[in-house]
Amino acid sequence: MKFYKIISVILHPIVVPTIGVILYFLLVPNYLGSNQKLILLSLVFVTTYLIPLLILILFKKIKLVKSFNANSIKERKIPIAIMIVLFYLLGNTLFKIANLDDLGFLFYATCVALVLVYFLFFFNLKTSIHLTSMGITTGFFMVLGAKYSHPFPTTIIITIVLAGMVANARLHLKAHTPLEVYLGYFVGFLSPFATYYFL
Numbered sequence: 194m195k196f197y198k199i200i201s202v203i204l205h206p207i208v209v210p211t212i213g214v215i216l217y218f219l220l221v222p223n224y225l226g227s228n229q230k231l232i233l234l235s236l237v238f239v240t241t242y243l244i245p246l247l248i249l250i251l252f253k254k255i256k257l258v259k260s261f262n263a264n265s266i267k268e269r270k271i272p273i274a275i276m277i278v279l280f281y282l283l284g285n286t287l288f289k290i291a292n293l294d295d296l297g298f299l300f301y302a303t304c305v306a307l308v309l310v311y312f313l314f315f316f317n318l319k320t321s322i323h324l325t326s327m328g329i330t331t332g333f334f335m336v337l338g339a340k341y342s343h344p345f346p347t348t349i350i351i352t353i354v355l356a357g358m359v360a361n362a363r364l365h366l367k368a369h370t371p372l373e374v375y376l377g378y379f380v381g382f383l384s385p386f387a388t389y390y391f392l
Contacts, residue, residue: 197362201323204359209326210241210303213333214296220345221337224292233293240283248275262368266314273311273322280304298392299333299385306384313376321369321377327356328381336385 204212214237218230225233249272252258258268281304288297306329310320331352338344360374369377 194366197365200358200362201366201368204323204327204355206322206326207242207245209330210300211238213299213330216330216334216348217296217299217337220334220348221295221341233287233296237283237296240279244279245272245276248272264368266317266319269319270311270314273307273314277304277307277311280307295337298336298388299329301392302333302385302388303329305388306381309380309384310377313380318376319369319373320380321360321363321374323359323363324356324374324377325381327352327359328378329384330381331356332382332385336389340389 211234214234218225218234249258249263252263252272253260257271263269263272280300284297284300284304286297287293287300290297303326306325310322310325313320331349334345334348334352338349356378360378363369363374364371
């Protein structure tokens with residue numbers, strides 16, 4: 194069980210965006226200097242990791258959530274709504290800056306995925322956000338591969354394998370049902386394709 198918890202923490206949804214941006218800098222040619230990359234990475238880290246973490250700590254303190262996992266649909270609604278706003282603002286900021294539109298697209302796609310996750314709450318479905326984030330990562334690099342005619346087969350295979358490990362962990366920890374795990378991954382996976390089509 195400890196192994197599954199470690200996997201869930203290392204590939205937590207608020208960690209994956211920062212990992213995705215690091216992978217983007219490593220794999221996709223760009224004209225950004227080291228300082229610009231560091232500033233951008235810091236912005237992403239603060240917006241997608243630090244702020245959500247502080248919000249969860251606050252919500253736990255005022256008893257809006259019982260644990261940092263926000264296990265119930267009721268507990269997830271407000272944090273997810275806040276994340277939708279944060280990702281939209283980040284996507285909107287980056288999309289308008291030259292050479293950063295790809296990352297803007299990534300956060301727009303994440304925003305779309307979270308809107309779908311929120312919509313599914315009304316059907317009493319607690320979609321796995323862990324798998325949603327993994328699906329987004331896979332879909333994002335597939336879209337970039339098609340856009341630049343330079344596929345990233347190794348990256349895509351690794352993200353799929355990691356998604357399988359995360360799915361296995363979430364099921365063993367009884368955090369989700371198989372349906373919620375599969376649904377989370379496909380919502381995340383399809384969001385970059387849908388977002389790219391409309392952008």
